[in-house]
Amino acid sequence: xxxxxxxxxxxxxxxxxxxxxxxxxxxxxxxxxxxxxxxxxxxxxxxxxxxxxxxxxxxxxxxx
Numbered sequence: 001x002x003x004x005x006x007x008x009x010x011x012x013x014x015x016x017x018x019x020x021x022x023x024x025x026x027x028x029x030x031x032x033x034x035x036x037x038x039x040x041x042x043x044x045x046x047x048x049x050x051x052x053x054x055x056x057x058x059x060x061x062x063x064x
Contacts, residue, residue, distance in 0.1 A: 008016060027036070045051060052060075 008019060011019070026032070
């Protein structure tokens with residue numbers, strides 16, 4: 001993955017745009033519906049301030 005990001009960074013803006021468009025086409029496929037729904041749900045939570053603080057996460061981890 002890191003190698004791929006390095007390669008993409010070497011491309012010019014036009015080619016990076018093509019890769020972004022291709023990735024968007026793939027993400028619109030049915031098999032990514034659940035992922036999109038989860039992202040939208042999480043965005044709504046963040047907008048409403050329903051996020052855990054770093055301390056809250058660690059307290060939950062410690063209690064397991």
